[in-house]
Every structure is written in C-alpha cells, then in structure tokens.
Amino acid sequence: MPRLRPLLLAFSLAAPGTVCAEEAQIAVAANFTAPMKAIIARFEDDTGHSVKVSFGSTGKLYAQIQNGAPFEALLAADQRRPELLEEEGVGVPGSRFTYAIGSLVLWSADAEKVEDGPALLESGDFNKLSIANPKLAPYGEASVQTLEALGVEQAIEPKLVMGENIAQAYQFVDTGNADIGFVALSQVMQGGEIVKGSGWIVPGEMHAPIRQDAVILESGKDNPAVTELFAYLQGEKAKAIIHDFGYETE
Template identity: 60%
Template sequence: MKLMQSGLAALMLISASTAALADEVKVAVAANFTAPMKLIAEAFNQDTGHTAEVAFGATGKFYAQIKNGAPFEVLLSADDATPAKLEAEGMTKTGSSFTYAIGTLVLWSADPDLIKDGPKVLGRNQFRKLAIANPKTAPYGAAAMEVLKGLSIDQMITPKLVQGENIAQTYQFISTGNAELGFVALSQVFKDGRIGEGSAWIVPADMHKPIRQDAVILKNGENNAAATALMDYLKGDKAKEIIRSFGYAIP
C-alpha cells in the first residue's frame, strides 16, 4: 500500500513539474498555412505540453499589427521578406528565422470542368470574375499578379479581378461561386496527395518568385520557452510530414 502511495505521489509530482514547465505561445500564422498549422499545434501540445494560441490572417496585416504592439511571440509568414524586415527593424530574436515551407500557387475552380487546359482558360477570358489575394499584403496574391503579367494578360484580366483580404477569403470567393476561378495556395485544395475537388492548374514554380515562407521568434517571445520549442518542433520530422502532406516543399 505504501509502495502504491509512493508511486502515485511520484507520478503526481512529475505531472505537476511538467505542468509547471509547460507554457503558451501566441502565434501569428499566414492564412495559407491554416490547415497544416491546426494539426501541428495539436501535435505540438500533445508532444511537448506547450500550447500554441494561433491567429490566422494576411502577413501584411500581421506586420502592421506587430509594429503597433500586438502581443504575438512567433510569426509564421507567407513570405521571407516580412521576417527579414522585422529583424532589420529590431522586432525579432536575432538569428531565429528559418524557412519552414515553400508554397505552391494553383489556379483553381470549384467547377470540375472549367480548368481543363491549364492557363488557356485565362486567355479565353470567358468568365465574370477571377479571385486573387490582395497583392499588397498577401505574397500569394503578388505571385498571382506575376503570373498574369508573365502571360501578358494582366491588363485584359484586371477589370475582372476580385481581391480577397487574404488567401482564405480568396478561396471563399471561389468556393461559393462569387468568382468562377482564382489563384489560391495548393494547400487549400490538396487532399490525400491530389486536388480534392473542382479543377486546377498547378502553376510552374518558375513563373513567379519562390514563395519561401519563413518563421521567426518576435521580441515578445524572446524569453518564452514555448516559442523556442515551437520553432524546434517545426524543424522536426512530424511537423515536416504534416507540411508535405498539404503540398508544400521543404527546403
């Protein structure tokens, strides 16, 4: 009986110690990374005891919020420029940034018959609206504009463009039929190793600048063990497996 009580007390002490060591980290995450981050945050909690409190949105808006004192401790950006800019401005833990994923742009329609011959559907111009994320605040939107300019159809298409605040809203425009097609992140339509629904053209990587997505610890998280743990976790095999499963490349 005493042995059982002793073992129970030891177990409770270990649990208490683990709880004491566990911490929370506030994370700003690019909207295109919503689905994989939800799975990573859950696995991170199970494997480390730490909790990631996650907000999803446009990278450009997160930059403005961070500059205005938002309490985020880690940023998972949709580009590599924003973390570099924040580091240059003294807003990050020096040397903490790294590329956690390389994104893929896709022209997608909820209509399974609309996109049958790649970008030719754009040249035919037989649609009402084409959705893209705001190119001023969302890297996937900027990449979409590069593609349109590269195809020499940007001026023709511009009157038909509808801009989402971020890539999540852009996907919503297309999925609800408010726009017949548009440019989104492959991760939003990629399931079980293929395009889940609708029709799509995966944009060749050489048609736009690489969408290198960098993570960085912000000044608020410099001394937060959970922030450091999350960055380490993103570099681990379990997180990488989740990231690849959504169609991202790993550097």
C-alpha cells in the same frame, strides 16, 4: 513559473506533461491555416504546451506587430517581413528560418472548369478571377506575376475580385462568387491530391519563389512554448504534415 533552460529542450519534447506547460501566441499567414492547425494539435499532444494563433495576411500581421500586437512569433508567407522585423530589432537574431515553400494554383470549385489553366485565362471564359491583395499577401503578388508572365493581366483586370488575404480569395471561389481564383495549393490539396474541384498548379518559374519564413519575436524569446514550437516545425512530424498539404521544405 520558472522558464526552461535550453538544455532541457530535448527532455521537454520527449516527456510531455512532465514540465511546466506554457502558452505561445503566434501570428500565421492565412495560406498556412490548415497545416498549422494540424501541426498545433500534434505539438500540444506531444509537449503539453498550448498555442493561441491568429491567421491573416502577412502584411496585416506585420503591421499589427509593429503596432504592439501581443504576438510572440510570426510565420509569414514571405521572407521580407521576417527580415524587416530582425532589422527593426523586433525579431530575434538567428531564429529565422524557411518553414515552407509554397505553390500557387489556379482553382475552381467546379470539377471540370480548369483543364488548361493558361488557355482558360486567355479565353476569358469565366465570370470573375479571385486573387489575394498583392500589396498584403505574397500569394497575391505571385498571382499578378503569373498573369503578367502569361500576358493576360490587362485583359483580365476588369474581371478581378480581390480578397484581403488568400483565405478570402479562396472563399470567393468556394462560394461561387468567382468562377476561378489563384489560391495556395495547401488550401485545396491533401495527401498529394487536389481534393475538391479542379486546378492548374502554376509552374514555379512564372512567379518569384514563395519562400515562407518564421521568426521569433523579442516578446517570445524566453517562452519555452515558442522555442519548442520552432524546433518542432523543423522536425520530421511537422514536415510530414507540411508536405501532405503540398508545400516543400528545405
């Protein structure tokens, strides 16, 4: 099946179904699950291409790529892993960009539990606090930084429950196994509002910026479905979805 040349990119986006459809296999950070599913649905309708996606913690996805997993692109929850992939010769030079800037929220499925986030954490009036593994998930790292900024990390440590990724951290709270948890704002926000439970959006100065970079891998550099998806992620349709889930873009 012939590959599209770069000059045909605009035509393929404007005329879905008129050129050969391809499939992209991509790895995506767990925090971006909901918006990515919405973006993929629009992308597939608009272009005729298909996207097969695996969600997980950034650290685990990075390790899988190093071990030869058949991904053609990575949408990470940080900048470090995409940079490393470029340095290691696995990421395509010049393809990396920041697709989203994330926000952290202290969240509870109880609509009345989180009124004053710092006061609640200082009081210890909760059974468990769920966070993502800070060694694997940038949102988990930001959670630890927030606890340190508030000066409560030692007092809260016995109450911590740790998920492998941000999706599991959310699940612990959603199922009631933890009263509260640090999750990605995108997991509980849509249309600019927290749609379930209660939450405190953590001020950005309490943790390092959660800048999320995407990079095309060498295995995907000649796949038009991958290159067109990356162009689509930087377009207005995708950005509108990204903003709707509480992220910022550049």
